[in-house]
Amino acid sequence: MVHRFTKIREDRRFQGAVIAIILLSSLLVGFQTYEASNKYVNMLVFLDYFVTIFFVIELSIRFLGEEKKSLFLKDGWNLFDSVIVLASLVPVAGSSVLILRLLRIFRILRIISVVPELKALVEALLQSLARCGYVMLILFIILYIYAAIGSMLFSVDDPARWADLGISLLTLVQVMTLSSWETVMLPMQALYPWAFVYFVSFVFITAVVLLNLVIAVLVDVVSKSNITK
Secondary structure, eight states: OHHHHHHHHHOHHHHHHHHHHHHHHHHHHHHTTSOOOHHHHHHHHHHHHHHHHHHHHHHHHHHHTOSSGGGGGGSHHHHHHHHHHHHHTSOOOGGGHHHHHHHHHGGGGHHHHHSHHHHHHHHHHHHHHHHHHHHHHHHHHHHHHHHHHHHHHHTTTOHHHHSSHHHHHHHHHHHHTTSSTHHHHHHHHHHOTTHHHHHHHHHIIIIIIIHHHHHHHHHHHHHHSGGGO
């Protein structure tokens, strides 16, 4: 019996059907953001029930196809899928409708556990978090130093952006992402000709050097994972 369910679980047609249903469930959530007549609303509700039932059956097949049932939830991906499916079983009613609809959006994440290549990629990214953490620590230190300096230099002239350390940090995050950062620099440049040194050096360190460090870490981890094998 276990062998039969294992064979179904590993069948490519079954896996393809699971991917198709996951995509369908995502489309259903998107359709629910539009105004529709009662006829289409009822159809969407019916399809949502169908998707939920399918997920329960699919998860049951995977559980029954496991040789050692006690190890099923010890697999992080099985636990991940189980949580999402159980969240889908919560009835949509009352004031919690919005929260439950938001929970259903996360069903599209199940495609990661279904597609082996995506699963390997996510696992590689998770492995890189520890090494990226050191880069993030350096980034925070640089942000902190530049925010403190910026608040000391520019708080009097532009208190909306540099009044204190917290506001300065938010301003520098905008500069770091290169989102209209020139609108932050030019007013200070008009008052202090040397201000460009502060902003250009910050952009170079954070948006160029540290970003490339993060990319280098990710590339190194991914190249050593099973994705490239």
